Amino acid sequence: MMDVSGVGFPNLMGPHVCALQELENQYCPSRWVVRLGAEESLRTYSQIGIEATARAQATRKSLLHVPYGDGEGEKVDIYFPDESAEALPFFLFFHGGYWQSGSKDESAFMVDPLTAQGVAVVIVAYDIAPKGNGVVAAGPRASSSCSLCRHPGPDGRPGFFLVSGVFDLEPIVYTSQNVALQLTLEDAQRNSPSLKVAQAQPVDPTCRVLVVVGQFDSPEFHRQSWEFYQVLPAQTLCQGAWKASFEELHDVDHFEIVENLTQKDNVLTQ
């Protein structure tokens, strides 16, 4: 991690200010989008998500705003394939946005191509910061700033796609993202998947994990994904280990990875 040792002291010296600016930059995914300006990339992402969601609700059987907890934001939208069946493979999607933006109402990107293949899609909403603060800090959804997808596939085997995530939360404490999150250093450490995963075992021994990051994601986002992949207990080391793989997706940025899930022939959708 970068040297941010000056943080919190009244006399911030030049090098510390530089380190903080660099950290801010590294943890602002929209600044790393090459095809568009930062603000336009966020607008485009949201627009594609809103359109995909409207299309999904207009064309697919669905159950909307189904509560799964006591929090006001704790709802899921479920989209079904045309053919009904007693048991369906399903795909769960947890949207990104640094636990302070994004919603299920603009996140149904993959509904069209997946339901067309007989897969049910569940888009999960949760209370975002500042409202859902304590819950976010304590819950498994802290495992990724971006998107976490759980997918028991057509073969019945469960798996996770961890998409451009943040697994070591400590650097976030020193960025403007923490204005809404209000994570203490202790919160950040206690909830960092990179620190917890050593003790975690998959419930299902065939569970697979794919850690993906976009080519144009920042070096810190690359480091986050790569290091998390490295600390996932390897298949050969212990019983019940994760079958993990790592992939840098070619020619895409942080937002395009998810936007492209609207396309049936996209590599990740496939």
Ligand SMILES: N[C@@H](CC(=O)c1ccccc1NC=O)C(=O)O
């Ligand atoms: N402040 C961040 C926002 C951000 O990362 C984001 C915003 C909306 C939806 C998703 C996001 N990031 C990860 O999924 C940025 O400007 O890149």
